Amino acid sequence: MSVPTLAICTECTALPDDRNYEGPTSPDSLFDEVMSGVSDSGPGEIPNFKHKHSSEAIIAYRKAPPIPGLFFDPELRLPAELADDVLKKIMDAYFQNENVNQIMLFGRAKDAATISADGQDVLGSSDDSGLPPFLQSLLVQLEKVLKPVLPHATYHLLFPPSSEPARARQAIINLYRPGEGISPHVDLLRRFGDGIIGVSLGSGCVMNFRRECEETRVAVPKTAQNLDSGLAKDGQRGRWDLYLPERSVLVLSDEARYQWTHGIEKRLGDSVRDDEDSVDGEEWMERDVRLSVTFRWLLPGADVVGDEDV
Ligand SMILES: O=C(O)CCC(=O)C(=O)O
Numbered sequence: 540m541s542v543p544t545l546a547i548c549t550e551c552t553a554l555p556d557d558r559n560y561e562g563p564t565s566p567d568s569l570f571d572e573v574m575s576g577v578s579d580s581g582p583g584e585i586p587n588f589k590h591k592h593s594s595e596a597i598i599a600y601r602k603a604p605p606i607p608g609l610f611f612d613p614e615l616r617l618p619a620e621l622a623d624d625v626l627k628k629i630m631d632a633y634f635q636n637e638n639v640n641q642i643m644l645f646g647r648a649k650d651a652a653t654i655s656a657d658g659q660d661v662l663g664s665s666d667d668s669g670l671p672p673f674l675q676s677l678l679v680q681l682e683k684v685l686k687p688v689l690p691h692a693t694y695h696l697l698f699p700p701s702s703e704p705a706r707a708r709q710a711i712i713n714l715y716r717p718g719e720g721i722s723p724h725v726d727l728l729r730r731f732g733d734g735i736i737g738v739s740l741g742s743g744c745v746m747n748f749r750r751e752c753e754e755t756r757v758a759v760p761k762t763a764q765n766l767d768s769g770l771a772k773d774g775q776r777g778r779w780d781l782y783l784p785e786r787s788v789l790v791l792s793d794e795a796r797y798q799w800t801h802g803i804e805k806r807l808g809d810s811v812r813d814d815e816d817s818v819d820g821e822e823w824m825e826r827d828v829r830l831s832v833t834f835r836w837l838l839p840g841a842d843v844v845g846d847e848d849v
């Protein structure tokens with residue numbers, strides 16, 4: 540079996556002209572329906588100060604929240620040289636037009652067909668045919684830095700051995716200007732598999748996580764109880780806000796991928812402290828232009844762009 544031909548898709552999405560716009564348009568990211576009650580202001584009304592809405596009373600932490608399947612180490616950063624190089628190449632290749640803020644690329648992880656007779660990987664174990672070289676380099680680096688820190692099963696999910704059948708991998712790149720965000724969502728269940736890697740480049744920002752109600756599969760409602768105290772009915776926190784610094788790496792799997800939404804509120808900066816017990820005060824972190832690169836597995840048969848019914 541030969542490696543499938545290159546499948547690069549530069550399907551760029553322009554900014555929509557509606558009041559619910561929050562930043563990158565991510566039809567490919569959203570759960571089957573957009574969560575309600577997320578966006579209450581249009582692009583011209585960016586909340587620029589800290590406690591305007593109840594949701595903004597939530598303080599973000601640098602430490603990872605205790606959500607099963609979420610892996611994040613604030614100390615783990617990509618090498619600056621690699622991150623700068625990837626950022627520059629992405630900007631040059633895809634974001635010269637200021638109306639473009641999202642791009643999707645597709646590759647296919649190698650399978651046994653790309654392994655030479657002596658058992659060595661011909662392409663390198665993260666070499667996803669179809670992705671541009673700088674994203675392949677990023678994947679190789681991610682494979683290296685994540686190996687020592689992830690549980691074996693999660694690492695295996697993200698970087699399966701070459702003995703397993705080749706799978707299609709999507710890289711979605713989102714560009715956020717200060718004040719932009721993305722609605723809380725669960726990445727499409729019928730399109731993407733388990734195991735998502737998110738890389739932040741150029742700027743940090745806070746990502747919020749909300750537990751979904753299992754029965755309804757909609758985001759835990761924005762009630763005072765859930766948001767102001769951060770506690771859901773069962774006494775467990777239904778929301779966590781995590782600061783993702785520039786060059787950091789986030790992994791979502793299992794419960795974190797399926798039972799929690801993730802989103803970014805549209806703000807010009809974020810209030811951050813180390814963790815719940817931190818005695819130090821909050822730090823206000825201004826946002827700059829941020830690029831996120833998210834790698835996800837396409838489910839079998841879902842590698843047809845634009846087919847929402849798969
Ligand atoms: O910008 C990010 O880090 C998140 C992007 C995201 O969630 C998505 O595209 O599905």
Ligand SMILES: [Fe+2]
Pocket residue numbers: 568724725726801
């Ligand atoms: Fe997402």
